[in-house]
Amino acid sequence: MVFLVSSSAWVSESPLLGSADGPNLSTRRNSHHTLPQGCRGRGGCAEARQEVERPHPQFQRQPVLLEQPAVLIPRDGNVAAGVDRPRPQCTSTRWPRGSVVANEKQVDLTPMLSHSITYQSLVHDVLDMKLNRITVETPVDESNPAKGVTKKAYDVSANDFFWQKNAGVPFPEVAGKAIPSSLAMRHGGLLTSKQRTSTSSSPNTRTTRRPSRQGRA
Amino acid sequence: MTSIDDLQNDPGVQAQHLKTAVTLLPELQARKAILDMHMSVLGALIKGIQNRSLDSYFELEQNITKQTKQQMLALLKEAKGDEAIDKLRLFIIWFLSLAPEQDVTRAEWTQFEEALTASGADISCIPYIKQYVYPFLNPNPPRSLASSISY
Numbered sequence: 001m002v003f004l005v006s007s008s009a010w011v012s013e014s015p016l017l018g019s020a021d022g023p024n025l026s027t028r029r030n031s032h033h034t035l036p037q038g039c040r041g042r043g044g045c046a047e048a049r050q051e052v053e054r055p056h057p058q059f060q061r062q063p064v065l066l067e068q069p070a071v072l073i074p075r076d077g078n079v080a081a082g083v084d085r086p087r088p089q090c091t092s093t094r095w096p097r098g099s100v101v102a103n104e105k106q107v108d109l110t111p112m113l114s115h116s117i118t119y120q121s122l123v124h125d126v127l128d129m130k131l132n133r134i135t136v137e138t139p140v141d142e143s144n145p146a147k148g149v150t151k152k153a154y155d156v157s158a159n160d161f162f163w164q165k166n167a168g169v170p171f172p173e174v175a176g177k178a179i180p181s182s183l184a185m186r187h188g189g190l191l192t193s194k195q196r197t198s199t200s201s202s203p204n205t206r207t208t209r210r211p212s213r214q215g216r217a
Numbered sequence: 218m219t220s221i222d223d224l225q226n227d228p229g230v231q232a233q234h235l236k237t238a239v240t241l242l243p244e245l246q247a248r249k250a251i252l253d254m255h256m257s258v259l260g261a262l263i264k265g266i267q268n269r270s271l272d273s274y275f276e277l278e279q280n281i282t283k284q285t286k287q288q289m290l291a292l293l294k295e296a297k298g299d300e301a302i303d304k305l306r307l308f309i310i311w312f313l314s315l316a317p318e319q320d321v322t323r324a325e326w327t328q329f330e331e332a333l334t335a336s337g338a339d340i341s342c343i344p345y346i347k348q349y350v351y352p353f354l355n356p357n358p359p360r361s362l363a364s365s366i367s368y
Binding site for chain 2: 125137183
C-alpha cells in the first residue's frame with residue numbers, strides 16, 4: 001500500500017510511519033494529541049488510553065492536516081481505481097505498513113542536462129546504453145567514414161565486478177587507475193596459478209587431483 | 218575451499234596448488250572477458266569524449282556561475298565540438314544557474330539564439346526554459362526578461 005502525500009506536515013505527524021503493531025508507542029501517543037475533541041475524551045482517561053492502543057481513528061475520517069486527501073494506491077498499482085475506492089476500514093491492528101511517497105513539485109533541470117564524467121553517465125551520453133546493453137558503433141574504415149559503421153553490443157551482467165566498482169567513478173580514474181590495477185590483478189593471478197601448475201606436474205599429484213575435481217563437478 | 222584446507226596436512230602439498238589453479242581458471246577467464254569488454258567500451262568512450270570534447274564541457278559546468286554573458290556568447294560561437302546539443306545543454310545550464318541574478322535583455326537573447334542556431338542546435342526547447350525560469354513572465358516583456366517578473 002502506497003500513500004501519496006502532498007503535505008510534509010502530515011508526513012511528520014502521521015502515525016503510519018511507526019509500524020502498526022510494533023513497539024512505537026511514542027508515535028502513537030503523539031498522534032493522540034492531534035485528535036480532535038470529539039475523538040479524544042469520550043469516557044475519560046481510561047478509555048482514552050485504550051484508544052491509544054488501537055489503530056488511529058484518523059484513518060476512518062478525512063485527515064485534517066492534509067491540503068489534499070491522501071491517495072491510496074492498491075497493490076496492483078491501479079492508481080485510478082484506488083482514488084475512487086472507499087478507504088478500507090481500519091479495525092484490526094494488523095494494518096499493513098505503508099510507505100510514504102512525498103512528491104516534490106519542483107523539478108531540477110540542471111542535473112538532467114549537465115555533462116558528467118562518471119563512467120556510467122558517459123556510457124549513457126556518448127554510447128548507447130539501454131537495458132544494460134551497451135552498443136558501440138565503430139567505423140569500418142577509420143579514414144573513410146562513408147563506409148558505414150559496425151555495431152557491437154556488450155551486455156553488462158549482474159556479476160560484472162568492474163561495472164559495480166567503477167560505474168560511479170570519474171572517467172579519468174577508471175581509465176587511468178582501475179583498468180591497470182585490474183589487469184595487474186588478473187596477470188598476477190594467472191602468473192601464480194601458472195607457477196603452481198608448473199611445479200605440480202608430477203604424476204602422483206595428478207591422480208590426487210582427479211577425484212576432487214570430479215567431486216566438484 | 219574446505220577441501221583444500223583438508224589437503225593442508227597431506228604430504229603432497231602440490232595437489233593443493235594445482236587445485237587452486239584449476240578452480241581459479243574459469244573465474245580468471247570470466248574476469249578477462251569482462252575486462253576485455255570494458256576495455257573496448259572505454260576505448261570507444263575516449264574517442265567519443267575527444268570528438269565532443271566533453272571534458273571541457275564538464276570543467277566549464279563545474280564553475281558555470283563564473284561565466285559572464287560575453288564569455289558564454291563566445292563559447293557558443295566557438296566551433297569546438299561538433300555536437301550542437303552539448304552547446305545547447307551548456308547554455309541551458311548557464312541560464313538556469315545564472316538567470317535569477319542576470320538580466321538578459323531581448324537583444325542578448327536573440328544573440329544567444331542565433332549563436333545556437335548557427336551551431337546547428339534545435340532551440341525549440343528554449344521557450345520552455347524561459348517559462349521555467351520566469352513563470353510569471355509577461356509574454357511581451359517591455360525591455361528585459363528578468364525585470365518584467367511580476368509577483
